[in-house]
Amino acid sequence: MNTFDLQIQSLASDGKHTPSEIIAMARADGVSIMALTDHDTVSGVEEAVARGEEAGIRVISGIEMSVEEHNIHVLGYGIDVRHPELLAAIEDFRQSRIEGAKKIVENLKINEGLIIEWGDVLQEAANSSTVTRPHIVSAVMKKPENKTKLEADGVRDKNGFFKKYLLDTGRNFVSRAHIRARDAIALIHSSRGVAVWSHPVIPDFSGGKYEELEKFLESLLSWGLDGLEVFSASHNEDDVEFLYGLAEKYRVLKTGGSDFHERADHPRQSDGLHSADRIGDFETYGFPTDDIVARLFGAIAARGV
Secondary structure, eight states: OOSEEEEEOOTTTTOSSOHHHHHHHHHHTTOOEEEEOOBTOOTTHHHHHHHHHHHTOEEEEEEEEEBSGGGOEEEEESOOTTOHHHHHHHHHHHHHHHHHHHHHHHHHHHHHOOOOOHHHHHHHTTTSSSOOHHHHHHHHHHOGGGHHHHHHTTOOSHHHHHHHHOOTTSTTOOOOOOBOHHHHHHHHHHTTOEEEEOSTTSSTTTTTOHHHHHHHHHHHHHTTOOEEEEEETTOOHHHHHHHHHHHHHHTOEEEEEOOBOSTTSSOOOTTSOOOOSSTTOOOOTTOOOTTHHHHHHHHHHHHHO
């Protein structure tokens, strides 16, 4: 376990716990510095910061932005969560997610014969700031009418649901509007934040496609990217070794995070890749992490001047 965790999602997006609950878990897990990085929203940040101060945990204001190119995500750290331009973009993201989610619901009904209504999804997302695909998955799987169909299709859990029905290349996927990478980086910078490429190895650069990853990184750097998430629950040892070397080569920030969404939701897989089931749970494979937080705080301070 690590004493810092720079990627955590809460109930504000597709996580399962409130920011206050996350702070309590972080304290119990020995994490003293963390970032709340919900998908395309900052609605949980102020609660996390306030509860963090009470618990003695330093909380970095953050966001994880969905980007058009390669469906990557870009993390923003130290952002001004009340910045007007950022809030306007977030509202656009929210509306786009809603329209896309509605179309996915219709596709699942028409293409797969699953029983699901938009109201079921809204009930799942009642405490969130936006609607995400995991809300749709939960709504479908909770309906008893779908049990026989799901079992016949070999769907046993949420991951199985995604693989069967919601792959980006599948017939039910709906491509919603995304912000361009250069615009996401510029928006993070304009809100006085630092921009970092989130878990770079997935999805389009998995399986050892390191040359392609580096080529795209060069484009991101030309648009002002500040760093790479080297350590992630999604990265195996080869990935971390490559990304660490890449960060050294281009002299950019290194960060690390668990990508935590839910306590004990995703057990570690046999290949070592997993979604963390505890805050602070990501492998470093012996690579040094001592300067990660200090360098990130330095970059945030410089951006805020």
